[in-house]
Amino acid sequence: MKKNKLLLIGWDAADWKIIGPMLAKGEMPALKKLIDKGVYGNMSTMNPPYSPMLWSSVATGKTPDKHGVLGFIEIMPNMKGIRPVTTNSRKAKALWNILHYKGYKSNVIGWWPSFPAEPINGVVVSDKFQKVNKDPNKKSPILKGTIHPESLVKELQDLRMFPHEVTEAHILPCIPNADRVDQEKDKGLVNFAKMLAENSSVHAAATNVMRTTEWDFTAIYYDLIDHFCHAFMKFHPPKQKAISQDMYDIYNQAVVSAYKIQDMMLERTMELVDDDTTIMVVSDHGFESGHRRILKMPKYPAAPALEHRQFGIFVAAGPNIKKNEKVFGLGLIDIAPTILHHFNLPIGKDMDGKVALDIFEKPTEPKYIESWESIKGDFAQIKDSSGDDILSDQETMQQLVDLGYIDKPDEKIEIAILKTQCDLKHNLARVYLGKKDYDASNKILLELIHDTYPKYQKSEIEGKNKELLKKQGVQEGDSVVDVVPFYMDLLSISLATKTYELAEEYLNKLRELDKNFQINTYFSEAKILLNKGRVHEALKLLQKAKDRKPNAEVWYQMGTIYVRLNNYSEAKNAFEKALEFEIDSAKYHQAIANVFIRLNDFETAAEHALTAIELIKYFPEAHYTLGEALEKLGDLENAKIAYETAAKLKPVEHVRAEKALQNLDEKLQKPLELRDKADYKHKKDQIVIVSGLPRSGTSLMMQMLANGGINILTDENRKADTSNPKGYYEYDPVMSIHKDNEWLNLAQNKSVKIVAPLLKFLDPKYRYKVIFMNRDLNEVVKSQQKMIGKDPETLPTKLFEAYKKHLAQVEVWKDREPSVELIYVDYKEVINNTKAIVEKVVSFVGVDMNNEEMINSVDMSLYRNKS
């Protein structure tokens, strides 16, 4: 049996939003088992989120501009037609090519695209295997190139399941009211049968090659969840108003059933590997399941991808994978480098992804080479596609049309080719847009709008495609290529690059062109108005849009305007509303974190910035905001790390992070300045708090206050001992103040001891006078070491740093809290200059006290552990 194997399972469109509740109900036991013994997290997708592009990025670690797969279809090499995308479009080496070169054996089943099968060391069952004719009376031959090695065709050919084999035993667990489907009008069951049959075929082939071959790497791709979601998500609970009760009753369990089937299949594949195998389950994107579900698709190329959510799933388990931990910031582009690293192979520096070192229990340093592309040798790639005249696959093309991924190809081949060329170029422009390479994107888009295209003639409008063209709103004389989407992206680029005059030109052009469908242009209009300084008009426009149809983005845009107006409280409300719509948007968390900093709520700011980073690790602005929040909280060391990360992620542009780092370095070199905040007046029902780090003289101060005549809130549960011979003056409920601070009302007009890290849990409704005991940190730590029986001469540096952090945090906290006054009292001064300190304390507390008794409380013999 081979060692260190890796099984990669792709579940197109799997989403934690559906999986989470199912795991809780025990409905996905196999995935649960994997999570329990491994890691899990979000996996961010890329734009545009079209599956063949994304799965090629998973396989290559490269963005589509580099790997070359740019859409669902491609132009045939002989330029005679178009067809579903094939391996020929991929120009970069996939994992299995690299593994082949290195002598590993791979199995690749159903990957999109993987036809024609590459002649690798192992088995490829390409994505054409499962596509069969739905008419049982028609033949479905296995085409040459479907399976490698061809000798396996005989072994695997009976493993294709046909839609006509699907029975009620398969349908009813997923669609219990299937008998109510009107099959004349509703093709739901036909689609169900096709989707289930295709995925069962993939699974049967996968289990077969896993069982019968020796392998190092197996990759299996299933589209069951994605296709079920496109077909049935609109019926998924909660019921949407526009969906009839009858349809809802029929199909509301369909989406969940796809996940259950996929989990059962996972269980079987898990049975077929040993404990030494690493398993990864990944999805390329999520799928909208809440209020953003789209009931009526807009007429827009690949519009169904609008339902794809930014985050897919990542789960991994294996011998060197951490156990039951959540991992953050993964992208699908990281999968290939991570797998190469698993096999101890170098990562190409031209790969866009990084090794997800966080997932490994014992991470090792990744190795790099310039590029795998320039290495000569046998990578089992298909080189010569000149003789590749595979006919356009009508069934698959029809499925892509049915799913809405492509428009029905024109009857005229030359027009179909032209449209495909434009689509692929447009997709490439969108890839560059996603990578923020605006120049490259702009160049392609300008070419696309300046090209001349043929126009629809009367004969075409009234010809064979009459109904289809009518449905699309096409009229005689219209260009066969719709340039509106190109202008929309040009508008986005001009807004992103702040060339507002150009943006206005594009906006006007869109208004002129947009005769057939409504485009939401209010964001663009608002941005243009903002640039003209017409802030209130922009706000009004967005408010109108919000009243018409509230959504996360409109609230976010309003929030950004409120920020501009320095109205942070309204900005906070707007961003909170955006988060109500979309809780897992890193952008919204980052925006609200920024606002909380302006509102001086640094802890909440840090929490939101961290959430943004959890969602997207490569988010320099969020790291910067986290740095700001931590700096304000006094956690300078971690603030430094956050600023460094921000600067590292955006080395050229993030000058703010660089400056902040310089400031912070200066601050870190300076000793902490502690300043009193006190007006030395008695406050009604005030609570006198004695605080400080443990062993900084807090018990001594409590004793002084008690002897001076202040009532002490103590339960005397902790008795005097050799470390504190005169008692601790502690009150047990203090220790759980973070859970319950109700008891603070008992402390009014009394004094209570609370250690420094717990001060932040004080209820702001009371008035506090905090006497903060300060003592040389070396002395504090030594005293503590001695108290717990450790060598006082060994200084734990981590503890030392943590205490420094607490002190800095107290300094920020007292300035921030209006109900708090605080004086610092130096322990050494209490011993050496007792009278002056007593006067300071009495004056601070603001009541008459017995100064003499307070002075007498100080026992010089107890001053030990001097540094």
Added chain:
Amino acid sequence: MSKKELETEYNQPYKIPVEGSLGILAYGDLGLRAWRKVKHENKLKNDSNEKE
């Protein structure tokens, strides 16, 4: 309902219903082949009953 016993890799007996099940499909190649065998045998049996 005609059922056939399937021997899994772990020697656990499993009765396969003629109409199949999602569980059998999830079992992969062995499940699909065993189910088709059951269907085939059932068809032969039905055909022979009809003849009788």
